[in-house]
Amino acid sequence: MHLHKYEKIWLAFGIGSLILFLVIVGINAFVTGHQPPSSDKTVDPQVVGEIAPFNKPGLKKIGKNEYQLVVLTSAFSFDVGTQDKVVEIPKGAKVHIIATTKDVVHGFEIAGTNANMMLEPGHISETTQTFREEGEFTLLCNEYCGSGHHLMHAKIKVVD
Ligand code: CUA
Structure with a gap:
């Protein structure tokens, strides 16, 4: 028992x-x-180019010394809102970066800064970066995304 x-x-x-x-x-x-990598917001990658804020990529002033940088990527480019792929940012500015991809997975790295994210189709990635020093920073793709991967870059110019 x-x-x-x-x-x-x-x-x-x-x-x-x-x-x-x-x-x-x-x-x-x-x-x-x-x-998802850095945000739980989702978006339809098929039509993301028509949806705000991704319908108008680029730098927007949203406050005193505060900006939003919208970046839309696709194979094999960063759309940062300018023809020459150069974004001018005032020294000391706090920049809220919001980015996504229209097609495949891309990387988003601003060399020499902490900004480093993976962009997945359907997901919105966000990070905040304060640019305290003048200079040029390369925005590059650090995820292999195809034959044009090495061509995928833009430039951040921090100006006084
Ligand atoms: Cu995009 Cu590698």
């Missing part, structure tokens, strides 16, 4: 541990599997 009772307790303990384990694994999978 006593043995039977202990067996039940151990069985309950075993099943309980197994359930706990599955719950932890499940939560982990949910947390990591449902988190």
Whole structure:
């Protein structure tokens, strides 16, 4: 009789541990599997070029020394709103960068800064960067995206 009772307790303990384990694994999978790189906002990549703010890429002043930089990428270019792919940013400006891709996965790295994100079709990536020093920074794609990958870059010019 006593043995039977202990067996039940151990069985309950075993099943309980197994359930706990599955719950932890499940939560982990949910947390990591449902988190895009830097934002949970989504957008239809087919029509993103017609949707604000991506219908007008480029730099916009949104406050005192505060800007928004909208970047739309596609194979194999960064649309930063200018013909020459150069964005002029005033020294000391805080820039809220918002970017996405129309086609395949691209990288978004401003060399020499902390701005480094992955752009996935359907997802909006965001980061904030304050440009404290004058100079030229290269915006480049650091995810291999096809034959024109090495041609994919733009320039950030921080001016006084
Ligand atoms: Cu885009 Cu590599």
